[in-house]
Amino acid sequence: MSFTSMHWGAYRPQVVDGKLQAMVPAEWDPDPSAIGASIPEALTSPTRILRPAVRRSYLAQPGSHPELRGQEPFVEVSWEVALDLVAGQLKQVKAEHGNQAIFGGSYGWGSAGRFHHAQSQLHRFLNQFGGYVFSMDSYSLGAGRVLMPHIVGNMDWLLAAHTSWKNLAQHCELFVAFGGLPAKNAQASPGGASEHLLTRALEEMSETGVQFVNVSPLRDDLTGPKNIQWLPVRPGSDTALMLALSYVLVSEGLHNEDFVQRYTVGYERFRDYLLGHVDGQPKNSLWAQALTDIPAQQITDLARRMARQRTMINVAYSLQRSVHGEQPFWMTVTLAALLGQIGLPGGGFGLGYGCMNNTGSGRKAFSGPRFSQGVNPVKDFIPVARVTDMLLNPGAPFDYNGKQLHYPDIRLVYWAGGNIFHHHQDLNRLLEAWQRPQTIVVHEQFWTAQAKYSDIVLPATTALERNDIGSSASDRFMIAMHQAIEPVGEARDDYSILADVARRLGFRDAFTEGRDAEAWLRFTYDESRGRAQEHGIELPDFDRFWRDGLFEIDYPDNDTVLLESFREDPDAHPLPTPSGRIEIFSERIASFGYADCPGHPVWLDKPLASFPLQLLSNQPKTRLHSQYDHGAYSRASKVRQREPLTLNPADARDRGLVDGDVVKVFNDRGAFLAGVIVSDGIRPGVVQIATGAWFDPWVPGERNSLEKHGNPNMITADIGASSLSQGCSAQTASVEIVKWDQALPPITAFEPPSMV
Structure with missing residues (x-):
C-alpha cells in the first residue's frame, strides 16, 4: 500500500473502486494529525472546482468590471478557451506594461510534494516568460x-x-x-x-x-x-x-x-x-x-x-x-x-x-529534491505582507531592510497556491485593492474566496491525484507519493497547465526541457543524490525508492x-x-536610521488600543491555515457553524455571555461573527480566535459587510512590523464584542459561486 505526504502528516490512502474512503496515519507516527480525516469527503464536496471558469463580464470583455469580482456569476469554459484567455492576457500586459506589471502571488503551502509545488511551478513559468514582481519573506516569519x-x-x-x-x-x-x-x-x-x-x-x-x-x-x-x-x-x-x-x-x-x-x-x-x-x-x-x-x-x-x-x-x-x-x-x-x-x-x-x-x-538537514525556478529578470519585489499597499499605491516609496524602494504598478496577478483572503490583514482594505488589477488568474482546487474573487479560475489537482515526492528538511522520511485516485472533474496539475500556457506563448520546450511530470520526478530525485551525499546520505536509485515508498533520513554522528x-x-x-x-x-x-527599529533591542510603546479587548489570531488546530476548513474535522469544531472565540469568564460575565452564544467582534476596521467558548485558560482582557475560517461576507464583494463565519482578518491591522522588515502585524489588534441577538445569517463560505 502506497503513502502520501501532507504538510501535517504521512498517510496510507484507502481507495475502493477508485474512490478515496479514508486516510490512515502512518503506523510509526506517535501523534498523527486528525486533519487527514477531512480529506476523503472534502475532495468531492460541492466546494471542488470541476472545470475552468471565467467571471461572466470578464469573459465577455477581458479586463472589464474588476469591481464585480466576488459578486457576479462564473461561466464554465473549456480548457482551450481558458488557456487561450490566460495566454492572451499575459501577452497583452507584457506588451503594454512590461513584465514588471505582473505579480506572481503564489504562496508556499500549496503542496508538500517537491515537484508539484505550486509556487515553484508558477515562478519557473513566469521567469521564463520574462520575469515578474515577487514577494520576499513570509507572513509567518x-x-x-x-x-x-x-x-x-x-x-x-x-x-x-x-x-x-x-x-x-x-x-x-x-x-x-x-x-x-x-x-x-x-x-x-x-x-x-x-x-x-x-x-x-x-x-x-x-x-x-x-x-x-x-x-x-x-x-x-x-x-x-x-x-x-x-x-x-x-x-x-x-x-x-x-x-x-x-x-x-x-x-x-x-x-x-x-x-x-x-x-x-x-x-x-x-x-x-x-x-x-x-x-x-x-x-x-x-x-x-x-x-x-x-x-x-x-x-x-x-x-x-x-x-x-x-x-x-x-x-x-x-x-x-x-x-x-x-x-x-x-x-x-x-x-x-x-x-x-x-x-x-x-x-x-x-x-x-x-x-x-x-x-x-x-x-x-537534507531537504530532498528541488524543482529549479530559474532566474527572474525582474528585480522589483515587495515584502509579502504589503500586497494591499502595492495595489493601492503604485509608484509610492516604501522602506525595507535599509533601502527605499517603490511599489510597482501591477496589472495582472497570477496566483497558484495560497489564499490571500486567509493570510492577509484588514480584508476590507484588501477588497478595495483587489479591484485594481485588470486580470487575476488563480489555480485552485476548491472554491475558496481566492477563487471566487478572481477572473479566471483553473482547477488544480490535489496531492492524491498525481505522483510526487514528499520531503522536508530534517524530517524523518522522504516519501514516494504514489497517485491514489484519478483527478476529480477536469482538474489538471499545475505543471501541465503552465506547460500548455507556455506552448501558447512560445516557450514550452524551455519550460519542460522535454520532460513530462514523471521524467521530472526521476530527474529531480537523481539531482538530489549529490546533495544528499554532502550530508552523508546515500540515496538508493529512483526505481528502488519508488518501489519501497520511503527512505529514512538518519542522524548525524554528533548530536x-x-x-x-x-x-x-x-x-x-x-x-x-x-x-x-x-x-x-x-x-x-543603526545606520538605517529607523526610529521604529534602532540599533539594539528596545521597548517601543505599542499603538494605543481603541477597544478594550486584545485579539489573538493564532494558528488553528483543525486545519492548516485555511486548508480543509470545509472538511469534517474543522466544521465539527465550530460553534453554531461559526469559528470559536475564547474569552475569560470575567469578560464574558461583563457582557452577559455564555458558552454557545454568537457574538459580533468589531473595531473600526470591520466586524465578524464568532461562537463563544468561555475558559479560565485565557487571561482577562484577551480574546482568541484561530485564523483560517473561509471568508464569508454577508454581502459578497461589498466593503464593510459583516463577515459571518469568523475570519479575524476582517479586523486585524495591515501595517508593517517596522521599516526594517515590513512584516505582518496581525497580533496587534484591539476589539469589542457584543452578543448577536438577531437571526443568524446562513454560512455560504463552502458553497460554489453561481454558474451561468
Whole structure:
C-alpha cells in the first residue's frame, strides 16, 4: 500500500473502486494529525472546482468590471478557451506594461510534494516568460527573517541547526517558552511532517525533570509536562519582560561577562540603555510589571532561576507578527547571550520550537529534491505582507531592510497556491485593492474566496491525484507519493497547465526541457543524490525508492547543539554577521536610521488600543491555515457553524455571555461573527480566535459587510512590523464584542459561486 505526504502528516490512502474512503496515519507516527480525516469527503464536496471558469463580464470583455469580482456569476469554459484567455492576457500586459506589471502571488503551502509545488511551478513559468514582481519573506516569519541575518544568521540555517529535543531532554533544566509550545502548530512542516515530535519530546523532557515556564496569555499554549509555571503575560509585552529579566541579571552580577565580551558586539551600548543611563528609566522588574501584568517578584525570581539552571529560551513566531515584531526575537538572543549558555548542550535560545514539526528533530538537514525556478529578470519585489499597499499605491516609496524602494504598478496577478483572503490583514482594505488589477488568474482546487474573487479560475489537482515526492528538511522520511485516485472533474496539475500556457506563448520546450511530470520526478530525485551525499546520505536509485515508498533520513554522528562550533572557536567559526559575532548592537541596522527599529533591542510603546479587548489570531488546530476548513474535522469544531472565540469568564460575565452564544467582534476596521467558548485558560482582557475560517461576507464583494463565519482578518491591522522588515502585524489588534441577538445569517463560505 502506497503513502502520501501532507504538510501535517504521512498517510496510507484507502481507495475502493477508485474512490478515496479514508486516510490512515502512518503506523510509526506517535501523534498523527486528525486533519487527514477531512480529506476523503472534502475532495468531492460541492466546494471542488470541476472545470475552468471565467467571471461572466470578464469573459465577455477581458479586463472589464474588476469591481464585480466576488459578486457576479462564473461561466464554465473549456480548457482551450481558458488557456487561450490566460495566454492572451499575459501577452497583452507584457506588451503594454512590461513584465514588471505582473505579480506572481503564489504562496508556499500549496503542496508538500517537491515537484508539484505550486509556487515553484508558477515562478519557473513566469521567469521564463520574462520575469515578474515577487514577494520576499513570509507572513509567518516576516520580521524574524529580515532581522536575524543582521544579528546571528539567516533563519533557514538557524532552524536546521537547532539543538535537538534529545539533547534538551538530557541537558536542559529550565525551558522558558515565550509564546508557549503549542502542539497544534508543531503538526506541520512545509515539505511534510512524517513523524510528529513535540508531544513525545515534551514527555521525555518532563520525565528527566525539565521545568517549563509558559509565557503566554493562553494556558494551553504549553501542555503535557508535569512542571509548568504559567505566566499570563499581556499580549505584546514580552520584550519588556525580557528586558527586566536582563536587568536583574546585569544589576545582580548574574550575567556572563566573559561570554558577552568574547562572543558579542555592542553589549555596552545595550547595557547603558538597560540600566537607564540613556533615557533615565531602568528596565527593572517594577517597570516591567506595569507593562506585562507579571508581578515584579516573579520576574526577579525567574531571572535568578535562569541564571542558576541550564536554560533554553524559546520564542514563538507569533510574537514577531506584531508592531515592533523584531524586538522579541532580538531580545531572546540578547537574554540568552547574557546567560552565556549559547552553544552549550541544553541551553541557549530557540526561534520557533513548536512552530513547525521538524525544528529540533536532530536529523540531517537534507531537504530532498528541488524543482529549479530559474532566474527572474525582474528585480522589483515587495515584502509579502504589503500586497494591499502595492495595489493601492503604485509608484509610492516604501522602506525595507535599509533601502527605499517603490511599489510597482501591477496589472495582472497570477496566483497558484495560497489564499490571500486567509493570510492577509484588514480584508476590507484588501477588497478595495483587489479591484485594481485588470486580470487575476488563480489555480485552485476548491472554491475558496481566492477563487471566487478572481477572473479566471483553473482547477488544480490535489496531492492524491498525481505522483510526487514528499520531503522536508530534517524530517524523518522522504516519501514516494504514489497517485491514489484519478483527478476529480477536469482538474489538471499545475505543471501541465503552465506547460500548455507556455506552448501558447512560445516557450514550452524551455519550460519542460522535454520532460513530462514523471521524467521530472526521476530527474529531480537523481539531482538530489549529490546533495544528499554532502550530508552523508546515500540515496538508493529512483526505481528502488519508488518501489519501497520511503527512505529514512538518519542522524548525524554528533548530536545537534545550536552554535556549538561558534562557541568552541568564534574566530575559526565566525557567524555570517558583519562582525562575525552575535550583534547585540548592530551598526548596520543603526545606520538605517529607523526610529521604529534602532540599533539594539528596545521597548517601543505599542499603538494605543481603541477597544478594550486584545485579539489573538493564532494558528488553528483543525486545519492548516485555511486548508480543509470545509472538511469534517474543522466544521465539527465550530460553534453554531461559526469559528470559536475564547474569552475569560470575567469578560464574558461583563457582557452577559455564555458558552454557545454568537457574538459580533468589531473595531473600526470591520466586524465578524464568532461562537463563544468561555475558559479560565485565557487571561482577562484577551480574546482568541484561530485564523483560517473561509471568508464569508454577508454581502459578497461589498466593503464593510459583516463577515459571518469568523475570519479575524476582517479586523486585524495591515501595517508593517517596522521599516526594517515590513512584516505582518496581525497580533496587534484591539476589539469589542457584543452578543448577536438577531437571526443568524446562513454560512455560504463552502458553497460554489453561481454558474451561468
